[in-house]
Amino acid sequence: MTSKNDVLATAERARIAARVLAPLSRARKDEALHAMADALVSNEPTIVAANERDVAAGRAAGMNEGLLDRLTLTPARIQAMAQGLRETAALPDPVGEVVRGSTLANGLRLAQYRVPLGVVAMIYEARPNVTVDAAGLCLKSGNAAVLRGSGSAYQSNMALTEILADAIASVGLPRDAIVLVPGTDRESVTHLMGARGLVDVIIPRGGAGLISHVVENSIVPVIETGVGNCHVYVDAAADLDMAEQIVINAKTQRISVCNAAEKLLVHADIADDFVPRIAKALNQAGVVLHGDERVCALVPEASAATDDDWTAEYLALEMAIAIVDGVEGAAEHISRWSSGHTEAIISTDSRAIDYFIAHVDSAAIMVNASTRFTDGAEFGFGAEIGISTQKLHARGPMGLAELTSTKYVVRGDGHVRH
Amino acid sequence: MTSKNDVLATAERARIAARVLAPLSRARKDEALHAMADALVSNEPTIVAANERDVAAGRAAGMNEGLLDRLTLTPARIQAMAQGLRETAALPDPVGEVVRGSTLANGLRLAQYRVPLGVVAMIYEARPNVTVDAAGLCLKSGNAAVLRGSGSAYQSNMALTEILADAIASVGLPRDAIVLVPGTDRESVTHLMGARGLVDVIIPRGGAGLISHVVENSIVPVIETGVGNCHVYVDAAADLDMAEQIVINAKTQRISVCNAAEKLLVHADIADDFVPRIAKALNQAGVVLHGDERVCALVPEASAATDDDWTAEYLALEMAIAIVDGVEGAAEHISRWSSGHTEAIISTDSRAIDYFIAHVDSAAIMVNASTRFTDGAEFGFGAEIGISTQKLHARGPMGLAELTSTKYVVRGDGHVRH
Numbered sequence: 001m002t003s004k005n006d007v008l009a010t011a012e013r014a015r016i017a018a019r020v021l022a023p024l025s026r027a028r029k030d031e032a033l034h035a036m037a038d039a040l041v042s043n044e045p046t047i048v049a050a051n052e053r054d055v056a057a058g059r060a061a062g063m064n065e066g067l068l069d070r071l072t073l074t075p076a077r078i079q080a081m082a083q084g085l086r087e088t089a090a091l092p093d094p095v096g097e098v099v100r101g102s103t104l105a106n107g108l109r110l111a112q113y114r115v116p117l118g119v120v121a122m123i124y125e126a127r128p129n130v131t132v133d134a135a136g137l138c139l140k141s142g143n144a145a146v147l148r149g150s151g152s153a154y155q156s157n158m159a160l161t162e163i164l165a166d167a168i169a170s171v172g173l174p175r176d177a178i179v180l181v182p183g184t185d186r187e188s189v190t191h192l193m194g195a196r197g198l199v200d201v202i203i204p205r206g207g208a209g210l211i212s213h214v215v216e217n218s219i220v221p222v223i224e225t226g227v228g229n230c231h232v233y234v235d236a237a238a239d240l241d242m243a244e245q246i247v248i249n250a251k252t253q254r255i256s257v258c259n260a261a262e263k264l265l266v267h268a269d270i271a272d273d274f275v276p277r278i279a280k281a282l283n284q285a286g287v288v289l290h291g292d293e294r295v296c297a298l299v300p301e302a303s304a305a306t307d308d309d310w311t312a313e314y315l316a317l318e319m320a321i322a323i324v325d326g327v328e329g330a331a332e333h334i335s336r337w338s339s340g341h342t343e344a345i346i347s348t349d350s351r352a353i354d355y356f357i358a359h360v361d362s363a364a365i366m367v368n369a370s371t372r373f374t375d376g377a378e379f380g381f382g383a384e385i386g387i388s389t390q391k392l393h394a395r396g397p398m399g400l401a402e403l404t405s406t407k408y409v410v411r412g413d414g415h416v417r418h
Numbered sequence: 419m420t421s422k423n424d425v426l427a428t429a430e431r432a433r434i435a436a437r438v439l440a441p442l443s444r445a446r447k448d449e450a451l452h453a454m455a456d457a458l459v460s461n462e463p464t465i466v467a468a469n470e471r472d473v474a475a476g477r478a479a480g481m482n483e484g485l486l487d488r489l490t491l492t493p494a495r496i497q498a499m500a501q502g503l504r505e506t507a508a509l510p511d512p513v514g515e516v517v518r519g520s521t522l523a524n525g526l527r528l529a530q531y532r533v534p535l536g537v538v539a540m541i542y543e544a545r546p547n548v549t550v551d552a553a554g555l556c557l558k559s560g561n562a563a564v565l566r567g568s569g570s571a572y573q574s575n576m577a578l579t580e581i582l583a584d585a586i587a588s589v590g591l592p593r594d595a596i597v598l599v600p601g602t603d604r605e606s607v608t609h610l611m612g613a614r615g616l617v618d619v620i621i622p623r624g625g626a627g628l629i630s631h632v633v634e635n636s637i638v639p640v641i642e643t644g645v646g647n648c649h650v651y652v653d654a655a656a657d658l659d660m661a662e663q664i665v666i667n668a669k670t671q672r673i674s675v676c677n678a679a680e681k682l683l684v685h686a687d688i689a690d691d692f693v694p695r696i697a698k699a700l701n702q703a704g705v706v707l708h709g710d711e712r713v714c715a716l717v718p719e720a721s722a723a724t725d726d727d728w729t730a731e732y733l734a735l736e737m738a739i740a741i742v743d744g745v746e747g748a749a750e751h752i753s754r755w756s757s758g759h760t761e762a763i764i765s766t767d768s769r770a771i772d773y774f775i776a777h778v779d780s781a782a783i784m785v786n787a788s789t790r791f792t793d794g795a796e797f798g799f800g801a802e803i804g805i806s807t808q809k810l811h812a813r814g815p816m817g818l819a820e821l822t823s824t825k826y827v828v829r830g831d832g833h834v835r836h
Contacts, residue, residue: 019753023776104798108787117809118779196634200809216614219634221810242832249834335437357827358441361536369526369830378835379826380522391535391618391823392639393811405809408797409775412787414660416667417796 002183007191010179011119011146011198017176018118018144024173026093029140031171033089036136037082039167040160044078050159051128058152066256070127071153081132084383088136091382094400095142109411114404116142118200121181121192122385123148123214125206128156135164135178137385141403144177146199148192151184193218200405205386208313223393225386228258228341229313230371233330233356235347236267240274242368243346247278250344250371252285256315258387259342259374263310264321265330268294271323275299282319290320310337327352331359338362340389342374363389363396420601425609428597429616432537432562435592439560440534442591444511447558449589451507454554455500457585458578462496468577469546476570484674488545489571499550502801506554509800512818513560527829532822534560536618539599539610540803541566541632543624546574553582553596555803559821562595564617566610569602611636618823623804626731641812643804646676646759647731648789651748651774653765654685658692660786661764665696668762668789670703674733676805677760677792681728682739683748686712689741693717700737708738728755745770749777756780758807760792781807781814 021029040047051073058068094114101111120143122134131147138145149157157180165175181188192202196219204214208227215222232250234243250261266275271294279289279299290309291302302321309320310333324330327345334343344366345356357365364374374397376384381399388394394402439447458465469491476486512532519529538561540552549565556563567575575598583593599606610620614637622632626645633640650668652661668679684693689712697707697717708727709720720739727738728751742748745763752761762784763774775783782792792815794802799817806812812820 019777019779022779102798104796108791108796110797112814115779216637221639221808223810239832245832245834253835359437361437361440361533362825364826364828367827367829369828369833370835372835373526373828373830373833374826378522378526379528380520390639392641395823396530396826405813407775407780408782408792408814409785410782410787410791411785412791414657414663415787415791416663417671417788417790 002181002185002188002191004191004194006182007188008195008198010181011121011192011195013176014119014144014146014179015198017174018116020174021139021142021144021177022116022118024142028171028173029093029142030089032139032168032173033085033136035167035171036164037085039163040078040082040085040132043163044075047073047078047156047159047163048075050155053155054153063152067126071156073128073156077129081129084133085136088140088383091140091400093140094404099406106415107412108415111409112406113409114401115407117403117405119144119146119198120403121146121148121199121202121220123189123192123202123204123206123210124150125210126150126152128153128160130205131157131160132164133383134385135161137383137400137403139168139177141400143403144179146179146181146192148181148188149184154184189214190217193220196220203386223386223388223398224390225388226258226341227313227339227389228260229263229311229337229339230259230261230342230344231263231265231330231334231338232261232344232346232371233265233324233327233334234267234270234274235327235345235349235352236269237349237352238270238346239348240270240277243274244278244281246344246346246368246370248281248285251282251287251319252317253370253372255317257372258313259371260315261344261371262312262314262319263337264319265324265333266321268323268325271298275321275323279321286317288318290318292322294323295321313339327355331356334360334362341387342366342371344369344371363387420599420603420606420609422609422612424600425606426613426616428599429537429539429564429610429613431594432564432597433616435594436534436536436562438592439557439562439595440536442560446589446591447511447560448507450557450586450591451503451554453585453589454582455503457581458496458500458503458550461581462493464581465491465496465574465577466493468573471573472571481570485544489574491546491574495547499547502551503554506558506801509558509818511558512822517824524833525830526833529827530824531827532819533825535821535823537562537564537616538821539564539566539617539620539638541607541610541620541622541624541628542568543628544568544570546571546578548623549575549578550582551801552803553579555801555818555821557586557595559818561821562597564597564599564610566599566606567602572602607632608635611638614638621804641804641806641816642808643806644676644759645731645757645807646678647681647729647755647757648677648679648760648762649681649683649748649752649756650679650762650764650789651683651742651745651752652685652688652692653745653763653767653770654687655767655770656688656764657766658688658695661692662696662699664762664764664786664788666699666703669700669705669737670735671788671790673735675790676731677789678733679762679789680730680732680737681755682737683742683751684739685748686741686743689716693739693741697739704735706736708736710740712741713739731757745773749774752778752780759805760784760789762787762789781805
């Protein structure tokens with residue numbers, strides 16, 4: 001059982017490192033990122049050997065092939081992680097950016113600058129590449145990273161963290177810019193969630209259960225990420241060929257990701273035409289269908305959808321379909337069941353589109369485009385630390401700017417208040 | 419004892435109203451703000467009568483004169499509250515502002531817009547003017563407001579909320595845009611902190627005890643406000659006349675506010691000269707002094723400062739003074755003891771100023787200016803809902819923009835991901 005003192009001591013080391021990182025120039029941070037990339041490549045055999053121990057343990061424990069694949073680090077994947085660090089080095093430094101500024105009536109000069117958050121903790125599941133991504137993005141934004149990965153990737157994460165921390169130290173920056181939480185049991189998460197004052201934010205990435213556990217129990221501020229119960233609404237004024245292509249893409253192009261579509265809403269006026277057609281196409285793509293009463297009458301192979309279906313993030317070849325009374329009905333359905341990640345409207349009616357944008361309260365609205373585009377790289381942010389589904393601080397794909405806070409600097413020449 | 423169901427039902431009413439408020443035009447919101455202002459003025463006798471019951475109860479319960487003064491609503495103060503609503507109406511609407519936008523390589527058009535947070539809950543203490551300020555700022559930013567004021571102002575808050583809600587309804591907007599939590603006991607706060615999904619954010623304003631209670635127990639996201647243990651650092655290169663004026667202003671111009679200075683740090687090289695001088699000036703202004711060992715040797719009337727002094731937000735004519743070894747020592751002291759609100763440096767040495775700005779991690783840094791300037795109105799925001807001392811979402815004075823989230827809208831013409 002991981003002790004509270006061990007976790008707090010780890011966070012304290014990161015806190016001390018964070019104070020060194022905050023005022024660093026971009027050049028020094030980029031030098032560290034390149035050293036980290038080089039170190040991954042030159043230590044490839046060590047990383048592969050550590051990862052093989054995790055993979056063997058996973059296989060022995062009966063881990064499924066999908067998870068084993070996400071856990072496995074090959075030389076090509078290690079090269080890709082190194083390349084990711086070099087691309088992060090090439091991005092502009094968010095720290096120091098002036099967000100707002102003015103000279104006040106009394107002559108005071110006001111400026112609001114971006115500054116690092118301080119200590120960023122990530123809690124995540126099996127993929128060890130998250131260790132490298134998070135370390136790179138936190139370092140670039142001047143934050144220290146406290147990483148708590150999955151037990152199934154612990155050997156890989158230990159090896160990666162040691163190699164990255166050594167690389168950071170090799171250019172004269174603090175090793176503790178990246179620290180791994182000792183232990184991977186539930187207690188290690190519990191103690192991290194209590195480290196208010198040492199940790200500035202916790203970003204949980206993983207399944208809905210992990211995320212809601214952290215959101216409900218942490219006294220450290222949390223950024224909620226990534227549960228995606230995404231909807232596609234096909235309006236009466238849709239181009240039905242376009243609608244079919246987008247629905248198939250959103251549902252099947254990659255099924256295990258949060259921006260995959262899980263629900264289809266169809267305008268009642270076109271349901272008799274479009275529902276059987278899209279059901280056939282989805283069926284051919286191997287998608288299991290659920291439907292409301294009206295859909296089941298049109299699609300014999302669809303089973304009756306339950307409340308669990310309307311809330312589910314399937315992450316599988318499975319979809320629930322409802323027939324709605326226009327864009328108002330679509331917005332109502334989404335408001336009741338969505339996780340607030342991404343919803344798409346397929347329509348050529350500008351009034352329907354405007355209504356959908358105004359009344360659907362989600363992080364991203366796609367108009368005549370697949371839900372799969374909600375992604376930091378697709379949005380041109382260059383890197384992504386996660387996708388926020390909350391409203392405070394950041395909403396949608398989070399890049400480097402979302403790992404910063406701000407500081408006001410006010411310059412006077414003896415100004416006092418009257 | 420306030421029941422959970424009553425609090426949740428109140429929040430649910432606000433949630434329904436919030437969905438109506440979110441897409442409203444600026445014109446309709448400003449019309450409501452003017453109706454609210456007019457209603458305050460025309461209902462002045464009702465407000466004064468309700469307030470007199472609170473004041474009489476407070477006096478009977480032995481409330482001190484300072485608190486009684488903050489609780490009292492006079493005709494002039496009611497006019498001022500109405501004027502505040504009219505000034506809020508004159509501010510630009512933050513909702514709909516485009517924060518970021520671009521056309522991506524694949525032709526997708528990306529825009530990030532400001533949208534309301536949804537339901538904003540305020541928990542605050544005796545001042546009933548906060549009821550009107552919060553109602554106005556929330557309405558202007560398209561949010562519904564759930565207000566939980568102090569028990570000592572309950573009659574005033576009930577009268578104000580009824581009048582404002584009627585005024586909102588009179589222009590065809592939902593009455594429940596402003597709701598008062600039933601009850602003012604501890605349970606009413608507890609139930610509000612559990613209303614995740616109904617309430618989007620809780621902003622506690624008041625004493626340090628209230629704020630830390632909410633921060634530690636709420637599962638609704640919280641914006642921490644206002645505890646100010648503010649420091650003034652007088653560097654060796656300071657203009658000592660300017661330093662004296664700023665210290666006196668920051669400490670004594672208004673003592674009960676979070677941006678008043680509570681601590682003075684003096685560079686060791688000028689301590690023999692400046693410490694006796696400023697101690698004399700502070701003494702003449704009636705300020706009780708505490709000091710570290712070196713200060714006490716120079717100032718016989720200063721008592722030895724304890725750890726409690728270094729963390730205290732006195733909100734009184736009281737100040738603790740420490741002698742520090744240069745700007746590095748000042749930054750060290752602040753890092754250990756500050757609440758992260760506002761710190762000032764008095765210096766003409768640009769290297770000391772740059773070091774202070776880079777190494778002091780607070781919401782606002784004043785250079786040769788009084789700490790008293792950290793304020794939404796002084797910063798030109800036109801209105802202030804509080805001063806955030808946390809790093810997520812908002813830091814420093816919060817205006818209308820800080821009561822918003824964002825939404826991405828992505829427009830394509832059949833884009834699918836490959």
